[in-house]
Amino acid sequence: MENEKITSVQMMMLLYPAITATAILLVPGVTAQHAQQDMWLSPIWASLIGFLTVHITVQLYRLYPKKTPIEYSVDIAGPFFGKFIGLLLLFFYFHVTAIIIREYGEFVVGNFLFRTPIDFVMGAMVFVCAVAVRSGIAVLGRLAQILVPVVILLLTIIVILVFPDIELENMFPMFENGLLPSIMGAATPQSWFSECFLMAFLLPHVIDENHGRRWGNIAVVSIMLTLFFTNLATLFVFGNITASFVYPVISVVRYISIADFLEHVEVVVMALWVVGVFLKISVFYYALVTGLARWLNLSQYEPLVFSVGLLLCLLSNWSANDLVELTHFLGTTGSFYLSFVQTVIPLFLLLVAKWRNRAASPQPAVSHQERK
Amino acid sequence: MRFFQRGKKGRPSQPAVTKPSGTQDALAVNMNDNLQKIQNIYRDCIDVIFRSFKIGGHTSAVLIYINGLANMEEMNENVLRPLMEKNSDSRQGASPTEQLNATSLLEQQLTVAKVNKVQTIGECVQYIAAGSPVLLIDGQSEGFALGLSEWEKRPIEEPIAESVIRGPREGFIESLETNLSLLRRRIRSPLLKTKSVTLGKYIKTQVVICYMEGITPEAFVTEAEKRLQRIELDGVLESGYIEELIEDHPYSPFPQVLNTERPDVAIANLLEGRIVIMQDGSPFVLVMPVSFYSLIQSSEDYYQRALISALIRWLRYLFLLISLLLPSAYIAILTFHQEMIPTTLLLTVAASRERIPFPALVEALIMEVVFEALREAGVRLPKQTGAAVSIVGALVIGQAAVQAGLVSAPMIMIVALTGIASFTIPRFTAGIALRMLRFPMMFLAGSLGLLGIMLGLLLILIHMASLRSLGVPYLNAHVPNMEHQAKDVLTRTPWWKLNARPRINERRRNNRQS
Numbered sequence A: 001m002e003n004e005k006i007t008s009v010q011m012m013m014l015l016y017p018a019i020t021a022t023a024i025l026l027v028p029g030v031t032a033q034h035a036q037q038d039m040w041l042s043p044i045w046a047s048l049i050g051f052l053t054v055h056i057t058v059q060l061y062r063l064y065p066k067k068t069p070i071e072y073s074v075d076i077a078g079p080f081f082g083k084f085i086g087l088l089l090l091f092f093y094f095h096v097t098a099i100i101i102r103e104y105g106e107f108v109v110g111n112f113l114f115r116t117p118i119d120f121v122m123g124a125m126v127f128v129c130a131v132a133v134r135s136g137i138a139v140l141g142r143l144a145q146i147l148v149p150v151v152i153l154l155l156t157i158i159v160i161l162v163f164p165d166i167e168l169e170n171m172f173p174m175f176e177n178g179l180l181p182s183i184m185g186a187a188t189p190q191s192w193f194s195e196c197f198l199m200a201f202l203l204p205h206v207i208d209e210n211h212g213r214r215w216g217n218i219a220v221v222s223i224m225l226t227l228f229f230t231n232l233a234t235l236f237v238f239g240n241i242t243a244s245f246v247y248p249v250i251s252v253v254r255y256i257s258i259a260d261f262l263e264h265v266e267v268v269v270m271a272l273w274v275v276g277v278f279l280k281i282s283v284f285y286y287a288l289v290t291g292l293a294r295w296l297n298l299s300q301y302e303p304l305v306f307s308v309g310l311l312l313c314l315l316s317n318w319s320a321n322d323l324v325e326l327t328h329f330l331g332t333t334g335s336f337y338l339s340f341v342q343t344v345i346p347l348f349l350l351l352v353a354k355w356r357n358r359a360a361s362p363q364p365a366v367s368h369q370e371r372k
Numbered sequence B: 001m002r003f004f005q006r007g008k009k010g011r012p013s014q015p016a017v018t019k020p021s022g023t024q025d026a027l028a029v030n031m032n033d034n035l036q037k038i039q040n041i042y043r044d045c046i047d048v049i050f051r052s053f054k055i056g057g058h059t060s061a062v063l064i065y066i067n068g069l070a071n072m073e074e075m076n077e078n079v080l081r082p083l084m085e086k087n088s089d090s091r092q093g094a095s096p097t098e099q100l101n102a103t104s105l106l107e108q109q110l111t112v113a114k115v116n117k118v119q120t121i122g123e124c125v126q127y128i129a130a131g132s133p134v135l136l137i138d139g140q141s142e143g144f145a146l147g148l149s150e151w152e153k154r155p156i157e158e159p160i161a162e163s164v165i166r167g168p169r170e171g172f173i174e175s176l177e178t179n180l181s182l183l184r185r186r187i188r189s190p191l192l193k194t195k196s197v198t199l200g201k202y203i204k205t206q207v208v209i210c211y212m213e214g215i216t217p218e219a220f221v222t223e224a225e226k227r228l229q230r231i232e233l234d235g236v237l238e239s240g241y242i243e244e245l246i247e248d249h250p251y252s253p254f255p256q257v258l259n260t261e262r263p264d265v266a267i268a269n270l271l272e273g274r275i276v277i278m279q280d281g282s283p284f285v286l287v288m289p290v291s292f293y294s295l296i297q298s299s300e301d302y303y304q305r306a307l308i309s310a311l312i313r314w315l316r317y318l319f320l321l322i323s324l325l326l327p328s329a330y331i332a333i334l335t336f337h338q339e340m341i342p343t344t345l346l347l348t349v350a351a352s353r354e355r356i357p358f359p360a361l362v363e364a365l366i367m368e369v370v371f372e373a374l375r376e377a378g379v380r381l382p383k384q385t386g387a388a389v390s391i392v393g394a395l396v397i398g399q400a401a402v403q404a405g406l407v408s409a410p411m412i413m414i415v416a417l418t419g420i421a422s423f424t425i426p427r428f429t430a431g432i433a434l435r436m437l438r439f440p441m442m443f444l445a446g447s448l449g450l451l452g453i454m455l456g457l458l459l460i461l462i463h464m465a466s467l468r469s470l471g472v473p474y475l476n477a478h479v480p481n482m483e484h485q486a487k488d489v490l491t492r493t494p495w496w497k498l499n500a501r502p503r504i505n506e507r508r509r510n511n512r513q514s
Helices: A008-023 A027-038 A042-063 A069-111 A118-135 A137-161 A180-185 A187-205 A209-244 A248-255 A266-295 A302-318 A323-331 A333-360 B002-010 B031-041 B072-084 B102-108 B121-129 B176-186 B218-229 B239-246 B263-271 B306-335 B343-353 B360-380 B383-403 B409-423 B428-466 B482-490
Strands: B048-055 B059-066 B115-118 B134-137 B143-146 B192-199 B205-212 B258-260 B275-279 B285-288
Touching: A008 A069, A008 A137, A008 A187, A008 A209, A008 A266, A027 A042, A027 A180, A027 A187, A027 A209, A027 A248, A027 A323, A042 A069, A042 A180, A042 A187, A042 A209, A042 A333, A069 A118, A069 A187, A069 A266, A069 A302, A069 A323, A069 A333, A118 A137, A118 A266, A118 A302, A118 B428, A137 A187, A137 A209, A137 A248, A137 A266, A137 B428, A180 A187, A187 A209, A187 A266, A187 A323, A187 A333, A209 A248, A248 A266, A266 A302, A266 B428, A323 A333, B031 B048, B031 B059, B031 B121, B031 B134, B048 B072, B059 B072, B059 B121, B115 B121, B121 B134, B121 B143, B176 B192, B176 B205, B176 B263, B176 B275, B192 B218, B205 B218, B205 B263, B218 B239, B218 B275, B239 B258, B239 B275, B239 B285, B258 B263, B263 B275, B263 B285, B306 B360, B306 B409, B306 B428, B343 B409, B360 B383, B360 B409, B360 B428, B383 B409, B409 B428
Parallel strands: none
Antiparallel strands: B048 B059, B059 B134, B115 B143, B134 B143, B192 B205, B205 B275, B258 B285, B275 B285
């Protein structure tokens, strides 16, 4: 698993769907609840967390090159606490991956395949992702480079196709209650942006790692723009009733009707959206499985893939009772849960690492690598 | 290269018993000893001729050749006549007992352009088998292999399997020498290198690896050589044997080696830094490493004007998707997503399906299988009977089945369109991969609708992304070489803009190089 290499562009193309794929589903609705007509502004506030996370991740990687959080947490916090933090991260990614799979399953079963058992829908996806993860990061990178342009093209086409239905006045009155509602609305999207921390698991495989920071930031910007435009589109179409939809973007797509022929394209949208979710689950799954292998000091992660996949299926079944509970979790506690583990803990790690580095600086000849 | 190791394990190491004994012996000074040994090797072979004569009337010599593989006329004129003449100028004044000088004989009397000296019995046999007459002279410990081999071969014709509207009309034939000359005639640079590898212990088929020095990465050549040398087969009748034995993933539906009958395709690939493997006895040469994109491109894409080629390429990509997805999309939409069809169209389809006893999946499966069978029947039939197949196909299966209410008319259209679509893929091997994958896709569509199709497509893509051809990723033209992808995969940029050679060896991983 050490030889597989991707480029920094591919890393960006893995990060992009890893955040947007589910962010355009539930998030606009939750954002609209707080921000109402200012919901378009929220992704911009939320992206600040993204930039911060990228910064922390890159700084940590500079201090501990070729290492993932699982390894440098041991270097920073010592063998016991370090392993504990690693385990925490692993359980976190276990949980989050299962939630993503559940989100996907609920979405498909609730909108398209009404009578198909959700476990089958989720199991099929986990199987495909497992095959991809087993093939290695290079294959994932190549897939992302092929698929992500298609997904972006799709989103652009959707935004263009809803043009006949937009009503610009839905945007007004702008900042009716000041900036606060839009900042409140950013609470949920910011947790998605904290998922940029996944970069930490990809960076050791990036060939041109010095470009990592740049492409990480480009990923954040492109995610921010995507959410900005989709929020804008839903706002223009639905106005203040956006908050009452579970999946506002899909409802917007249902509105598309051109020349009496191009109708009900939401199935096509779903089919292509599946591509994004596939990449998202695969990236999380990859981080989880390779992290687990590193935590257990295994030389290969491939044998773990299918067994972890089975556990993911089970956990996704247990992660929530139904969609309402899931949405509620993601709109409230979940936001802070995600950004706490993926932004605050790394920040804490970075601070400790810096402090220990400064403590060690009287002997500049001894670098942090040799010190371990 | 797990595959080869596995193959080797299954094959017991062959003892050398079947080898004719004494082939490694050096030629003895006494000609009769040598003659006896060779006669013993070629016992019960009536087509091997041993022609004894005396050089200048005193030194006995023998000419050994295989009837039909050597040019008789030249042998008579340039070998037997000058040698048998009693008072040739060069031997004037020489006493009959004087030791006959082999070198002077070669320099002064043998009027043959290509002569090789042979030292052992084994070498003699090798040359005789290849058609070169071997001349043995009494008192000499070396013989001469005369390059006079000549046999009947097919003239150079236009390749049937790869026809073009515009482009060279010549194709490779079964003779390796002719095929090599076809390459040399076009590439006049000495940088075109041709390395010979002899295949197998028994067949001794000559295989040649061609590459351009300085363009082709050295690693490709050594790797291909290594893979070829591992082959142990009793007979290689077609380059398909070699293809199967040297490809990276034998169980993949996608071909990882390009085969072509056209010299211009081979040359284009040589110039892009790939290697070309030629085999004696097959008009199909192999090109490695290839990406998926080169399998869905035609040589004509580069001969037509750029704009036309780009449009045709897009058309081909569209029909590539249709040939893979159309039946499964039809099944998925009819079974799961009826709301996608506009109402009027839905009514028409529903009306035509009213009397059909099968669900869409079964109907599509039946028709697709019948279509594949019809096509297979059409390929190998004599031309006269071929017409009957199309009548049966069009009338009985098309018209009558719809009227009898067994299949719906839209289904016939779907199958026909899929068939047309699969003919637009220029490479047969690539088209057949998609034809194969169509069937699992139909099952996925029948069970999970469009979601199933997407999952199936993703699986295919994952598989393709993990494929390698000669160690080079299969989707390589796309990734990591974005510039080349845009210029020569998504469209076909005019030649004056197509400056960069595809960098096929960039970022190679070495662990597949066995």
